[in-house]
Amino acid sequence: ALSVIYKTTPLELLKGKISNKTSSEIGEKEKSKFDALYSFDEAVNMVAEEVLPSVVNIRVKVVKEDISGNKQEGEGVGSGIVYKEDGYIITNNHVVGEAAGIIVTLADGKEFPAELVGGDANTDIAVIKINAKGLKPAAFTSIENIKIGQIAIALGSPFGLQKSVTMGVISALGRDIPALGGTIPMVGLLQTDATINPGNSGGPLVNSAGQVMGINTIIFSPSGASAGVGFAIPSDIAVNIARQIIKFGKARIPFIGIEMGLNNTEIKGVYINKVTKGYPAEKAGLAAGDIITEFGGVKVENPYQLLAKILSYNVGDKIELIIYRNGSYVSLSVLLIEKPAIVPSQ
Structure with missing residues (x-):
């Protein structure tokens, strides 16, 4: 409202152009607040200008x-x-x-x-x-560089409104959505309160350096519009799947052949309920009752975490894992194969 009444802009207000006081009268403390706000405003604008193309x-x-x-x-x-x-x-x-x-x-x-x-x-x-050349590719960051509370900027076309920019923070990491319609669960998602609406799907969620942290995918909302709970696919998974699609024409989802169950033990890890005969897990020496505690050098405590780690690798990769069995920790190596269209029940 002020910007209309005084025919000025919030930026001019921050710079003190319509104040009756001089900068020295405002005081260094107040001036530093304005400077910080101005710098923040400029930083967000720079990110938008960098990423929108x-x-x-x-x-x-x-x-x-x-x-x-x-x-x-x-x-x-x-x-x-x-x-x-x-x-x-x-x-x-x-x-x-x-x-x-x-x-x-x-x-x-x-x-x-x-x-x-x-x-x-x-x-x-x-x-x-x-069919175009000379496009400006986006820069991507890795999940290891993403922290809860950091600035998150969503860009896209909500309701078809192109070049829209909204801002929030990374609210949580490692969110998981149960399997729907015969798919595997969506795992390791980024949660953000940056406004995401229909039409934002497929657009980037970027950090304050303009690097893509994730690809916006779904929202939790009773109305269908933003309710401050949106999710993005981590850049690591997005880029890995994109590379596979470009190379093979499809995503090759890694598979080891285990059925995971409820872990009622005191050992933190993923309980193996069943091992599928003839598949990598059995060939690697895993058995029902084993508990996977590490996969690829990273601790895993539930099936979603294990699946997220598996998705970060490619078919053909050989991964070291640690299991807990009969009171001892054992190191094994498993070869990832492509997930079959129909997973055997035995």
């Missing part, structure tokens, strides 16, 4: 059949982030996975038809490609 708007055409078998066309919107300068873009699988047509709008307003390179329903990551 890499953020795209995605419009999709969806064709579905109604209960009478008649085909109905609809449209959807989402966001994406430039991964490679030659047209590869990361987004959500739920945005483009079933699209009959995809149109990408760059930050400069140019539009391109896009093709689906591949998508993965398990991690909700997809890669699309447009």
Whole structure:
């Protein structure tokens, strides 16, 4: 309201341009507060200017059949982030996975038809490609550099409104969503209170250095709009899956062949309820009743943590793990294979 009444801006207010007091009269303490606010404002603006050229708007055409078998066309919107300068873009699988047509709008307003390179329903990551060169790829950080409480900036096209920027913090790490529709659970998600709405899906969640921490994916909301609880797929998983899709046309989900159960012991770790015959876990020497305490040098305390670690590796990797068995800790090595389309029950 003040900026309208006095025909000035909040920035001018911070600089003291309409104050009746001089800077010296305001006092050094008050001036330092204004300077800090101004610096923070400038920092957020710099992040937006750095990242927005890499953020795209995605419009999709969806064709579905109604209960009478008649085909109905609809449209959807989402966001994406430039991964490679030659047209590869990361987004959500739920945005483009079933699209009959995809149109990408760059930050400069140019539009391109896009093709689906591949998508993965398990991690909700997809890669699309447009016929363009010289795009500005985003910079990515790693989960090890992400801390609870740090600034989180969401960019994208909520409700189709391109170039939108909202800010919050990383509220929590390692959030897990149970399996839906035959997929594996979504694990290790970043939780943020940065405003995320329909249309933000597939867009980046970045830190104060403009590095992508995660790909926005879902929100918890009774109304369908932002309620301050949004989730992003960690950049490590997103990039790893994107690389696989570009190389193989699909995501190759690593698999070892165990059924995890409830751990009622005092030993912290993942209890193995059953080992699938003929698969890597059995070949490595794991057995029912073992407790996996470390995987790849990292402690794991529940099935979600173990799954998150498995997803950070690739098919063909050989991983060292530590198990607890009959009062002793044993070191073993397991080879990761691609998850079969149908997991054997035995």
